[in-house]
Amino acid sequence: MTADENELLTRVGPGTALGALLREYWHPVLLSSELPTADCDQLRLRVMGEDLIAFRDSAGRVGILGERCAHRRASLFFGRNEEGGIRCPYHGWKFDVDGKCLELPNEPNPEPIMARIRQKAYRVEERGGLIWIYMGKRAAPPPLPGLEWIDLPGVQRFSAKRVQHCNWLQALEGDIDQSHVGFTHRRLDSNGRLSKSESVDRIRAQDLHPKLAAVETPYGVLIGAGRGADNDQQYWRVSQFLLPYWVMTGPYGENPSRQIRAWVPIDDESTLVIAVTFHPLDPLPADAIERMRAGAGAGYVGEANFQPPGQQAYGAWMPKASMENDFLMERKLQKTSYFSGIREFWAQDAALQESMGRITLREEEQLLQSDIGIVRVRRRLLRSIVDYRDGKGAPPAVDEPEAYRVRGAALLIEPSTPWVEGSEDHRRVVPGVNQAGV
Numbered sequence: 001m002t003a004d005e006n007e008l009l010t011r012v013g014p015g016t017a018l019g020a021l022l023r024e025y026w027h028p029v030l031l032s033s034e035l036p037t038a039d040c041d042q043l044r045l046r047v048m049g050e051d052l053i054a055f056r057d058s059a060g061r062v063g064i065l066g067e068r069c070a071h072r073r074a075s076l077f078f079g080r081n082e083e084g085g086i087r088c089p090y091h092g093w094k095f096d097v098d099g100k101c102l103e104l105p106n107e108p109n110p111e112p113i114m115a116r117i118r119q120k121a122y123r124v125e126e127r128g129g130l131i132w133i134y135m136g137k138r139a140a141p142p143p144l145p146g147l148e149w150i151d152l153p154g155v156q157r158f159s160a161k162r163v164q165h166c167n168w169l170q171a172l173e174g175d176i177d178q179s180h181v182g183f184t185h186r187r188l189d190s191n192g193r194l195s196k197s198e199s200v201d202r203i204r205a206q207d208l209h210p211k212l213a214a215v216e217t218p219y220g221v222l223i224g225a226g227r228g229a230d231n232d233q234q235y236w237r238v239s240q241f242l243l244p245y246w247v248m249t250g251p252y253g254e255n256p257s258r259q260i261r262a263w264v265p266i267d268d269e270s271t272l273v274i275a276v277t278f279h280p281l282d283p284l285p286a287d288a289i290e291r292m293r294a295g296a297g298a299g300y301v302g303e304a305n306f307q308p309p310g311q312q313a314y315g316a317w318m319p320k321a322s323m324e325n326d327f328l329m330e331r332k333l334q335k336t337s338y339f340s341g342i343r344e345f346w347a348q349d350a351a352l353q354e355s356m357g358r359i360t361l362r363e364e365e366q367l368l369q370s371d372i373g374i375v376r377v378r379r380r381l382l383r384s385i386v387d388y389r390d391g392k393g394a395p396p397a398v399d400e401p402e403a404y405r406v407r408g409a410a411l412l413i414e415p416s417t418p419w420v421e422g423s424e425d426h427r428r429v430v431p432g433v434n435q436a437g438v
């Protein structure tokens with residue numbers, strides 16, 4: 001990877017090639033519960049380097065506007081959310097969810113001027129318990145991606161967020177990196193040796209260099225990690241990378257719940273991680289939700305492990321563990337119980353990803369076969385960026401919501417069966433069916 005390619009893959013602001021590509025997709029940015037009621041307090045947001053304000057109006061509609069007032073750029077964070085719009089407290093201009101100017105009280109003859117004034121406003125949708133934004137060029141935005149959980153009843157989903165202080169791509173690369181799992185997340189027994197408790201852990205532990213493979217799909221990349229299992233079978237975990245930044249990993253056990261994560265760029269140097277756990281058929285058990293709230297499972301920061309909420313963008317989602325305190329790493333733990341020395345699962349990843357610097361220098365890496373999934377994803381992204389920049393049509397899958405109706409898989413396959421074919425039935429969304437994981 002050259003330094004120029006790295007620039008192309010990482011810069012997300014307005015006017016960048018990646019920024020233009022990303023803006024054609026819908027982005028989840030808030031949980032609906034963060035704007036709980038009509039006329040509640042507005043929130044600061046930052047998406048792909050743009051400062052924004054989100055509010056819910058008196059009719060319950062969500063608006064996402066540019067943070068700075070169209071008049072003389074005062075922040076609408078200080079504004080008043082009242083009767084169908086947000087009012088700038090500097091000179092009283094008032095805007096609705098579409099950015100239309102409703103009142104211009106400091107002007108004697110406002111009507112003709114009001115028609116011309118527009119506050120920057122983006123299209124918003126509220127689905128799947130999330131608030132989505134479209135920041136692209138189309139007058140009529142594309143449909144939302146057809147991810148299966150978007151239309152499930154709320155009791156079948158759990159979502160949470162956190163902020164990570166590095167570029168979106170190196171964070172996402174950790175999510176598709178199957179070869180780190182047996183190291184970064186390994187638990188040790190009391191003698192400092194590898195714990196052999198669980199079968200999946202055991203398979204992983206016995207084979208620290210899985211066979212890695214990746215193939216392109218119309219919507220992204222399929223990444224497989226194969227390991228030798230008992231009875232001459234192959235244990236395959238198949239992750240889905242879906243453009244522009246969704247990752248679905250394989251499930252565990254019978255009738256499993258499933259996980260997906262979005263790595264939404266806040267700007268070039270920080271990322272909003274949205275994790276959703278869902279069950280295609282049943283409500284999530286209360287004790288499972290309790291555990292996720294407490295921080296169990298990949299991707300979740302326990303509610304007690306966040307800093308007190310601040311008023312900055314995503315200020316409620318800043319974990320206490322951070323680079324400033326070395327993610328609460330303890331050398332003693334590293335010798336006795338956690339390979340990483342870090343207790344919180346998400347932090348085991350985040351520590352290493354942030355330790356590369358805010359934007360890693362990909363031109364200084366040395367990649368091996370084990371990095372094949374990451375290489376394929378970078379190539380897929382690079383080609384999408386360049387093709388879109390060069391006018392070769394809409395970004396992949398933007399107009400194909402059905403392309404997103406897929407699942408991650410984890411299964412045992414006969415060694416003679418190729419993994420892509422062998423996992424096909426497990427990767428399909430079939431109504432009423434929830435394929436088992438391993």
Ligand code: FES
Nearest residue numbers: 069071072088091
């Ligand atoms: S700056 Fe907002 S009304 Fe003047």
Ligand SMILES: [Fe+2]
Nearest residue numbers: 174184185349
């Ligand atoms: Fe990880």
